[in-house]
Amino acid sequence: MSERDDEEREFDIKWADGAEHKEPSARARMLAARWKDNPPGPVPFRPDPAHRGSSGRSSWVSTAVVLGCVVAVIVLLGYIDFRPY
Template sequence: MSERDDQEREFDLKWADGAEHKEPSARARMLAARWKENPPGPVPFRADPEHVGSGRRSSWVSTAVVLGCVAAVIVLLGYVDFRGAY
């Protein structure tokens, strides 16, 4: 691209950014039309504790699973390195 094309493009971007009225996106228009007829109900910021996750697992169970996987990978890598030394 030439320098003149860059200047024209920059001018177009400044012109577009400086527009007084900016049209909303298609999704915003679709949601506005849908919500005009059927407004959405209130949604809490955070979910209820009884609905969080898949089941009632304690956090320590998830921690134990992750640490067990990390330990298994460390042992596996050590075994592979030990076998490769001979």
């Protein structure tokens, strides 16, 4: 592409972005038509902190428990391998 084509393309993008009326996408039109008669219920972006888990522990505690179990298995396997018969 020549430099002239790049300038014309940039002009077209600026012209399109500056339009007063922008047509919604096909998906937006489809959802608007669907929700006109049957609107969706509210859906929170993130759950309430009270509903995070049964115990409310943070994720680092779970990570520590998993890593502790892995270390215990490694130590147990090492003990079994070095045990005299």
